Amino acid sequence: xxxxxxxxxxxxxxxxxxxxxxxxxxxxxxxxxxxxxxxxxxxxxxxxxxxxxxxxxxxxxxxxxxxxxxxxxxxxxxxxxxxxxxxxxxxxxxxxxxxxxxxxxxxxxxxxxxxxxxxxxxxxxxxxxxxxxxxxxxxxxxxxxxxxxxxxxxxxxxxxxxxxxxxxxxxxxxxxxxxxxxxxxxxxxxxxxxxxxxxxxxxxxxxxxxxxxxxxxxxxxxxxxxxxxxxxxxxxxxxxxxxxxxxxxxxxxxxxxxxxxxxxxxxxxxxxxxxxxxxxxxxxxxxxxxxxxxxxxxxxxxxxxxxxxxxxxx
Amino acid sequence: xxxxxxxxxxxxxxxxxxxxxxxxxxxxxxxxxxxxxxxxxxxxxxxxxxxxxxxxxxxxxxxxxxxxxxxxxxxxxxxxxxxxxxxxxxxxxxxxxxxxxxxxxxxxxxxxxxxxxxxxxxxxxxxxxxxxxxxxxxxxxxxxxxxxxxxxxxxxxxxxxxxxxxxxxxxxxxxxxx
Numbered sequence: 360x361x362x363x364x365x366x367x368x369x370x371x372x373x374x375x376x377x378x379x380x381x382x383x384x385x386x387x388x389x390x391x392x393x394x395x396x397x398x399x400x401x402x403x404x405x406x407x408x409x410x411x412x413x414x415x416x417x418x419x420x421x422x423x424x425x426x427x428x429x430x431x432x433x434x435x436x437x438x439x440x441x442x443x444x445x446x447x448x449x450x451x452x453x454x455x456x457x458x459x460x461x462x463x464x465x466x467x468x469x470x471x472x473x474x475x476x477x478x479x480x481x482x483x484x485x486x487x488x489x490x491x492x493x494x495x496x497x498x499x500x501x502x503x504x505x506x507x508x509x510x511x512x513x514x515x516x517x518x519x520x521x522x523x524x525x526x527x528x529x530x531x532x533x534x535x536x537x538x539x540x541x542x543x544x545x546x547x548x549x550x551x552x553x554x555x556x557x558x559x560x561x562x563x564x565x566x567x568x569x570x571x572x573x574x575x576x577x578x579x580x581x582x583x584x585x586x587x588x589x590x591x592x593x594x595x596x597x598x599x600x601x602x603x604x605x606x607x608x609x610x611x612x613x614x615x616x617x618x619x620x621x622x623x624x625x626x627x628x629x630x631x632x633x634x635x636x637x638x639x640x641x642x643x644x645x646x647x648x649x650x651x652x653x654x655x656x657x658x659x660x661x662x663x664x665x666x667x668x669x670x671x672x673x
Numbered sequence: 674x675x676x677x678x679x680x681x682x683x684x685x686x687x688x689x690x691x692x693x694x695x696x697x698x699x700x701x702x703x704x705x706x707x708x709x710x711x712x713x714x715x716x717x718x719x720x721x722x723x724x725x726x727x728x729x730x731x732x733x734x735x736x737x738x739x740x741x742x743x744x745x746x747x748x749x750x751x752x753x754x755x756x757x758x759x760x761x762x763x764x765x766x767x768x769x770x771x772x773x774x775x776x777x778x779x780x781x782x783x784x785x786x787x788x789x790x791x792x793x794x795x796x797x798x799x800x801x802x803x804x805x806x807x808x809x810x811x812x813x814x815x816x817x818x819x820x821x822x823x824x825x826x827x828x829x830x831x832x833x834x835x836x837x838x839x840x841x842x843x844x845x846x847x848x849x850x851x
Binding site for chain 2: 361362363383384386387388390391394395396398399400401402405659660662663664
């Protein structure tokens with residue numbers, strides 16, 4: 360058990376042991392969220408800037424609540440209301456935030472690698488809250504936390520990730536985390552959105568949804584990300600629903616204890632049937648609850664990591 | 674290779690715990706109000722053993738909890754993040770006498786953090802402190818109510834409490850760092 364990193368930039372560079380350290384720590388923080396007083400003084404007097412250059416609601420709210428429950432002071436910074444609109448560079452914006460004595464920067468950015476860049480130029484702790492189509496490490500950590508809580512163990516589980524893989528940072532981070540912990544990962548979706556090249560990450564790629572979910576213990580659905588698609592990747596939304604949407608007929612052919620996950624926001628009637636989203640096999644809202652515990656754990660752990668080793672690794 | 678010497682063997686540990694339990698019983702006549710909370714992680718097995726002895730003295734079970742103080746430490750900015758162990762307090766502490774139990778009392782900072790952490794669970798009528806070893810070197814105005822053994826130490830020494838299952842191989846060791 361050890362965590363020596365100053366930042367959380369991605370899952371790819373983490374070891375299985377480091378991931379398990381986050382999960383074990385998050386378990387203790389989940390218990391804090393279940394008490395009458397849901398707050399601990401671990402980051403008292405520390406300042407966190409939530410630098411959300413790309414819009415986000417649920418991730419930002421989850422980070423904000425995590426920071427408040429650790430007693431940190433918080434500044435929220437969104438692209439629409441900021442000097443980034445006036446032509447200031449990301450580096451200058453971040454340097455200015457650091458000049459305000461910010462101790463942590465939580466960054467969401469449309470450019471892959473933006474958090475790694477900040478980690479190189481700033482002294483503050485940097486946490487990646489999603490960078491382009493690259494990674495979304497805290498989402499992957501909360502996903503594996505939720506799976507481990509419900510299934511007991513990750514090793515040997517069949518996890519199928521279904522949907523828009525190509526544009527998904529969640530899929531990338533999930534594949535890294537799950538394979539490092541010993542799960543067998545299958546990616547499925549339209550061939551245009553799930554290229555075979557993903558097999559290089561150590562998972563299986565198929566375009567046959569019934570085959571992909573038949574032996575799955577976990578089915579993780581991803582939203583079709585219209586905003587990241589420059590051209591249409593499949594003929595129509597209706598065709599996607601018919602070929603890949605998770606409906607009752609498809610679900611009936613899965614293992615009876617297979618559980619459904621989704622990072623949200625869900626599109627009811629597209630990637631998931633409304634009834635399935637509300638059923639007791641759905642972990643969607645548990646994922647939201649666990650997100651706070653996992654983000655508290657990440658902030659707590661990086662606060663103790665002082666070395667520059669993370670930067671050298673990138 | 675560091676030198677080490679045994680300060681307490683298993684029967685001495687057992688005698689110390691028995692004496693502490695009797696002192697707790699003597700100090701607190703309202704047995705129904707007393708709960709024990711072991712501080713993670715060295716204090717947890719000691720709290721369980723003390724609860725067993727106290728339960729025999731009082732002829733009634735004594736509630737036991739466990740408390741991790743990692744989130745309440747005052748040195749989180751100066752160290753690698755501590756490993757967090759479970760906190761389990763399956764009873765209300767408000768209105769009770771909480772006896773905090775730890776293995777070694779040293780600087781007193783863990784106990785300060787423990788009192789702070791306990792605050793989030795309610796308002797005990799009083800808090801008492803029981804430790805197996807008091808090794809001195811306090812940095813805060815904190816004193817134990819019940820002590821198994823006072824052991825004068827230097828800063829270059831470590832006190833290690835090793836508890837075994839069943840108790841036969843228990844020992845407290847003083848290690849000298851070269």
